[in-house]
Amino acid sequence: MRIWITSLGLLAVMMSCDGGEAEDKPFGFEQPPHFPDATYTFDNNPVTQEGFELGKFIFNDPLLSRDSTVSCASCHDQRVAFADPQHRLSIGIDAQIGTRNAPPIFNLAFVNEFFWDGGVTHVDFVPLNPIANPVEMDQDIAVVIEKMQASALYQQKFALAFGEGTEINSARMLHALSQFMVMMVSANSPYDQYLLHGGALGSTELRGLELFENHCATCHEGNLFTDRSFRNNGLDAEVTDVGRYLITQQDEDLAKFKVPSLRNIALTAPYMHDGRFETLEAILEHYNSGVQPSATLDPLLQSGGVLGIHLTKDEQTDIIAFLQTLTDEEFVSNPLFFAP
DSSP states (O other), X not given: OEEEEOTTOOXXXXXXXXXXXXXXXXXXXXXXXXXXXXXXXXXXXXXXXHHHHHHHHHHTOGGGSTXXXXXXXXXXXXXXXXXXXXXXXXXXXXXXXXXXXXXXXXXXXXXSOBSTTOOXXXXXXXXXXXXXXXXXXXXXXXXXXXXXXXXXHHHHHHHHHHOTTOOOOHXXXXXXXXXXXXXXXXXXXXXXXXXXXXXXXXXXHHHHHHXXXXXXXXXXXXXXXXXXXXXXXXXXXXXSOOBTXXXXXXXXXXXXXXXXXOTTGGGSOSBSTTOOBOSHHHHHHIIIIIOOOOTTBOGGGSGGGOOSOOOOHHHHHHHHHHHHTTOOHHHHTOGGGSOO
């Protein structure tokens, strides 16, 4: 009998028909049947167990920061879907406070724009931003590579992942991190069980699903629960963060931010790009009575001259009950992603 853990976090056991051992299931990325096709370039960087393990080791290693105090895992905790449960704004080296909330990390293989402003367009390049950012890790990537090259442990791990005699360089380091991150697939919540296998949702949750589909699903669409667009959702009448404009320099993108996935949303507080809301109730109350007018406010939030999405308290309660069905307990407790 053989046992393995799949990329969806499922413990699996396989026996051959005659009672003997079947072949081990290959380690690698699995496409959830109800998700859109992955967009990650697996042809250039196929996932291997050795590459994945190297990426996991790097992800958890504070060596990436200038004084070896901050790792990727410092702001991305598996227990809360690789978000930061402690800080409204990210905290980096020398206890410096960043300008935005650290987003959760999962289902990165299905999107092409990253960070709140979409400033990076490929998973492979995501780690470069926090490493180089003076408020986060404040480290030159060349120095990171020098540290790794001087480490016998890293020499061993890179050899296992990419072959004996392989040079330790930034491209291979980033590929290893990507192999770890693209395996973070969250697709087995109670809602997924309902969708795929007829799992049961309660009456409150089903009412919430209907309300969600009527009022929220335009932006939080499909099984990724995001349309992957950038929108101004009326947080401020005056611009406090230019958002997407920082990348495009287009006036119509002022104060627009990426629509986040709502998967695991019950775990990933605080919310919004600046972490201003502590609870799901506060978010729904914002849409009910707190939407602020501005030049780039999303048209969906100003229909007929009325701002926001108006729901009764009972309707808000029902929607929150549905949102809680998007929590993937298997993903956040999967030993595949435990720190080495």
